[in-house]
Amino acid sequence: KFKRPATTASAAYSTGGGGGCTCTSKKLEGKVALITGGASGLGKATAGEFLRHGARVVIADLDAETGVKAAKELGSAAEFVRCDVTVEADIAEAVEMTVERYGKLDVMYNNAGIVGPMSPASISELDMMEFERVMRINVFGVVSGIKHAAKFMIPARSGCILCTSSVAGVTGGLAPHSYTISKFTIPGIVKSMASELCEHGVRINCISPSAVATPLTLRYLQKVFPKVTEEKLRESVKGMGELKGAECEEADVAKAALYLASNDGKYVTGHNLVVDGGMTAFKIAGF
Ligand code: NAD
Secondary structure, rough: OOOOOOOOOOHHHHHOOOOOOOOOOOOOOEEEEEEOOOOOOHHHHHHHHHHHHOOOEEEEEEEEEHHHHHHHHHEEEEEEEEOOOOOOHHHHHHHHHHHHHOOOOEEEEEOOOOOOOOOOOOHHOOOOOHHHHHHHHHHHHHHHHHHHHHHHHHHHHEEEEEEOOOHHHOOOOOOOOHHHHHHHHHHHHHHHHHHHHHHOOEEEEEEEEEEOOOOOHHHHHHHOOOOOOOHHHHHHHHHHOOOOOOHHHHHHHHHHHHHHHHHHHHHOOOOEEOOOOOOOHHHHOOO
C-alpha cells in the first residue's frame, strides 16, 4: 500500500520514500523541517542535527526569547516562529509560513510537551483543568500539527511526520498521571494516522526517549527533590537507563529523529522508536 515516489537523483533523499544512493553524509540536504518545542532540549538538539545534515529548520515555540536565541545560535539556515501548539491557528500559520517561504514541508516534528503538575499523586484528587492543559499541549498540539502538515504532505505525496512520546508512555508509574496518559496516546495517534497516510507516501513515527537532562526533566526533578542540587539531579538522570556505561543524551534522540526523517528510514512508518538504553525492557521483564 505504501506509495513510493519515483526514484530520481533529487528524490534520493526523499523523506516520503524513494531510494537510490545514500552515499553522502548529508542526509537531509535540501529538506525543510518544522520542529515544535524546538527552542530547548530535545527539539533544539534535533534542529542542530537536521541542520548539520543540510536541512533548513523552522523552530516553532511558545517561548519567543529562547526561540530567537536558539535560532541565532543554530545559524542562518534556522529561523524562529512563535507558536502555541494549543492554538490551532498558530500551528496552521507556522506550517503555512514554512511552505510559503521554502515551497514545501518535508519533516514535521511535533515535539513540544510539558510534564504538568506534580501533584496530586492520587487520581481521586486530579484537577481536571490541569489534566486538560497537559492534554492540550501534549496531545491536541500533536494532532493539530499532524493535521496541518498533512494538508501539504498528502498532495505532495511525500513527507515525514515525527512525534515525541516517552518511556512514560510505554510503562506506567514513571511520571504523573496526566503526563503518562498523554504520552500513551502518542503511539496510538501514530498508528491511526499511519494507516491513512501510507496511502499517500507520507510516513509518521514517534520516538520514546528515557530521561535526558533537559530543562523539562530538571524542572520536574527539582519539584520532586527540592533540596537536591542541579548537579546531583543531572547525575541521577545519567543512571536511569539500563545499558551499562551509557546514558541517554539529547544527541541520541536527535539521531533517532534523523534516522526516521531521512531516507534511511524510508520504509518505516507507524513505529514507536524507543530510545531508552533498555530501561523499558528491563521494567517490563520485571527485574
Ligand atoms: P524542554 O522543556 O527542554 O523543551 C520543550 C519546549 O516546548 C520548550 O522550548 C517550551 O517552550 C516548548 N513548549 C511548551 N509548551 C508549548 C506550547 N504550548 N506551544 C509551543 N511550544 C511549547 O523539554 P524536552 O525535554 O526537550 O522535551 C521535549 C519533548 O520530549 C516533550 O514532548 C517531552 O515530553 C518529551 N520527552 C522528554 C524527555 C526528557 O527526559 N527530556 C523524555 C521523554 C520524552
